[in-house]
Amino acid sequence: xxxxxxxxxxxxxxxxxxxxxxxxxxxxxxxxxxxxxxxxxxxxxxxxxxxxxxxxxxxxxxxxxxxxxxxxxxxxxxxxxxxxxxxxxxxxxxxxxxxxxxxxxxxxxxxxxxxxxxxxxxxxxxxxxxxxxxxxxxxxxxxxxxxxxxxxxxxxxxxxxxxxxxxxxxxxxxxxxxxxxxxxxxxxxxxxxxxxxxxxxxxxxxxxxxxxxxxxxxxxxxxxxxxxxxxxxxxxxxxxxxxxxxxxxxxxxxxx
Amino acid sequence: xxxxxxxxxxxxxxxxxxxxxxxxxxxxxxxxxxxxxxxxxxxxxxxxxxxxxxxxxxxxxxxxxxxxxxxxxxxxxxxxxxxxxxxxxxxxxxxxxxxxxxxxxxxxxxxxxxxxxxxxxxxxxxxxxxxxxxxxxxxxxxxxxxxxxxxxxxxxxxxxxxxxxxxxxxxxxxxxxxxxxxxxxxxxxxxxxxxxxxxxxxxxxxxxxxxxxxxxxxxxxxxxxxxxxxxxxxxxxxxxxxxxxxxxxxxxxxxxxxxxxxxxxxxxxxxxxxxxxxxxxxxxxxxxxxxxxxxxxxxxxxxxxxxxxxxxxxxxxxxxxxxxxxxxxxxxxxxxxxxxxxxxxxxxxxxxxxxx
Numbered sequence: 001x002x003x004x005x006x007x008x009x010x011x012x013x014x015x016x017x018x019x020x021x022x023x024x025x026x027x028x029x030x031x032x033x034x035x036x037x038x039x040x041x042x043x044x045x046x047x048x049x050x051x052x053x054x055x056x057x058x059x060x061x062x063x064x065x066x067x068x069x070x071x072x073x074x075x076x077x078x079x080x081x082x083x084x085x086x087x088x089x090x091x092x093x094x095x096x097x098x099x100x101x102x103x104x105x106x107x108x109x110x111x112x113x114x115x116x117x118x119x120x121x122x123x124x125x126x127x128x129x130x131x132x133x134x135x136x137x138x139x140x141x142x143x144x145x146x147x148x149x150x151x152x153x154x155x156x157x158x159x160x161x162x163x164x165x166x167x168x169x170x171x172x173x174x175x176x177x178x179x180x181x182x183x184x185x186x187x188x189x190x191x192x193x194x195x196x197x198x199x200x201x202x203x204x205x206x207x208x209x210x211x212x213x214x215x216x217x218x219x220x221x222x223x224x225x226x227x228x229x230x231x232x233x234x235x236x237x238x239x240x241x242x243x244x245x246x247x248x249x250x251x252x253x254x255x256x
Numbered sequence: 257x258x259x260x261x262x263x264x265x266x267x268x269x270x271x272x273x274x275x276x277x278x279x280x281x282x283x284x285x286x287x288x289x290x291x292x293x294x295x296x297x298x299x300x301x302x303x304x305x306x307x308x309x310x311x312x313x314x315x316x317x318x319x320x321x322x323x324x325x326x327x328x329x330x331x332x333x334x335x336x337x338x339x340x341x342x343x344x345x346x347x348x349x350x351x352x353x354x355x356x357x358x359x360x361x362x363x364x365x366x367x368x369x370x371x372x373x374x375x376x377x378x379x380x381x382x383x384x385x386x387x388x389x390x391x392x393x394x395x396x397x398x399x400x401x402x403x404x405x406x407x408x409x410x411x412x413x414x415x416x417x418x419x420x421x422x423x424x425x426x427x428x429x430x431x432x433x434x435x436x437x438x439x440x441x442x443x444x445x446x447x448x449x450x451x452x453x454x455x456x457x458x459x460x461x462x463x464x465x466x467x468x469x470x471x472x473x474x475x476x477x478x479x480x481x482x483x484x485x486x487x488x489x490x491x492x493x494x495x496x497x498x499x500x501x502x503x504x505x506x507x508x509x510x511x512x513x514x515x516x517x518x519x520x521x522x523x524x525x526x527x528x529x530x531x532x533x534x535x536x537x538x539x540x541x542x543x544x545x546x547x548x549x550x551x552x553x554x555x556x557x558x559x560x561x562x563x564x565x566x567x568x569x570x571x572x573x574x575x576x577x578x579x580x581x582x583x584x585x586x587x588x589x590x591x592x593x594x595x596x597x598x599x600x601x602x603x604x605x606x607x608x609x610x611x612x
Contacts (some may be wrong), residue, residue: 090372
């Protein structure tokens with residue numbers, strides 16, 4: 001198994017998804033509604049109230065990276081459902097019988113989630129600009145945000161596939177997804193700073209990968225202070241590698 | 257002594273190396289697929305496949321024939337590394353499947369029992385994606401894909417989404433994948449199940465053509481006797497995880513010996529026992545009995561006399577040369593019957609559950 005084949009199979013699996021999205025883009029557009037509401041309704045309302053301490057930034061500035069991370073999280077955490085569905089229609093059987101290594105198949109599937117995440121990020125950037133939210137548009141920072149989006153989607157979609165290998169049905173995955181997303185979201189710094197949380201929740205948020213992602217995005221989009229960035233990226237890289245590795249080992253269980 | 261031991265070790269290592277580099281060892285004439293005492297045990301005690309041993313020659317069309325639950329699909333899944341064998345040995349072109357699963361998958365093409373093409377992509381895209389995943393050289397890709405689409409009669413629908421294809425077209429697209437990817441061994445699990453007669457013929461023709469043009473070795477499962485007779489060079493009859501008989505269709509039919517006499521009775525008689533000197537009962541239902549005799553025509557008067565003496569009315573009698581159906585009955589008949597009966601019970605249970 002050489003690197004070129006590995007990369008090419010991963011990209012091919014992602015290409016498969018890209019082609020499907022091109023045939024039917026409905027899902028992409030409907031997925032924009034939720035983050036749009038968070039920004040337009042929740043963000044704008046709380047911005048005028050000024051009830052949450054958001055440091056030197058306006059609340060809507062503060063919440064924009066949070067909503068971006070949250071919407072990518074939603075896509076990724078439910079990706080296991082897509083994989084279970086593909087198992088039901090025989091596509092996973094077919095993919096796993098291919099000569100490509102299974103790690104490259106899992107990585108390709110995660111990249112498919114990233115693809116949706118990138119589109120989501122683009123739409124949130126557009127919305128933020130339309131609302132006049134002041135974010136730093138330095139090209140390096142924007143590229144950095146997209147890199148984080150891609151990595152973050154790989155991380156949580158492979159976690160979702162890892163869970164799906166054991167849960168095996170769409171109904172269970174739906175339940176697990178629901179059970180995971182809200183705690184992850186509310187126990188993070190996505191829509192309020194960690195400092196106003198009760199102490200026990202602050203501890204939880206330290207162990208919450210979403211906090212690191214939001215922190216990384218905030219540093220690039222708002223503050224330009226990169227001091228936490230190495231830790232954020234390291235935490236993300238470690239968990240991504242672990243989840244992809246584990247999921248490629250367990251994914252065959254889906255077929256049993 | 258010590259030296260001899262070392263030499264033996266070296267030998268072992270050399271075979272291992274050869275295993276891992278199939279291209280270098282292709283001059284050897286290992287069988288296409290070789291299974292030894294292959295066993296799969298599910299949930300601790302269900303022996304889905306029970307120590308089967310077989311060897312498939314290069315360029316052969318080999319059939320696994322058996323009722324549902326006989327272990328055919330499990331066998332194929334073990335070869336394609338989707339399921340781990342519990343024990344036994346399995347090699348494809350001399351490459352050990354447990355040691356080099358990726359190398360083995362590189363030689364295989366697999367068409368599962370249920371449709372596995374992606375309905376959300378076009379026919380062309382299905383072939384493109386899976387040819388890339390099979391590492392078909394980029395320069396050959398487009399030509400091979402269009403040739404395959406032409407050959408399978410799908411070119412005018414190439415850019416339609418597969419969800420708008422008929423079942424027969426989907427199956428043909430799956431065979432087209434094999435034409436594009438050109439595997440050394442093609443594994444087909446019930447390739448014509450649920451197809452109309454003309455699609456079935458098309459699939460049969462293309463399987464033969466694949467073998468003829470590319471020397472593809474084919475391993476297929478079926479429970480359609482006609483299909484096995486039409487396509488397979490050799491057949492392994494599977495029943496309850498074991499191979500009950502193995503040979504060419506002709507040999508197997510000859511092995512049955514004699515003729516099959518089928519009697520239709522005018523009233524149900526399950527308890528009737530045909531005397532040994534007339535022949536062996538190979539199959540019986542309430543109003544139907546099949547008897548295997550040395551010479552069918554000569555046996556008819558004896559049989560009618562016997563039934564008259566038993567005061568059982570006969571509606572009709574027919575005689576035919578053994579076909580694979582009879583072969584099947586001979587080797588797996590009673591078991592097939594048992595399995596069907598068990599299925600009927602569980603179906604009834606389902607109905608009861610629904611009514612509640």
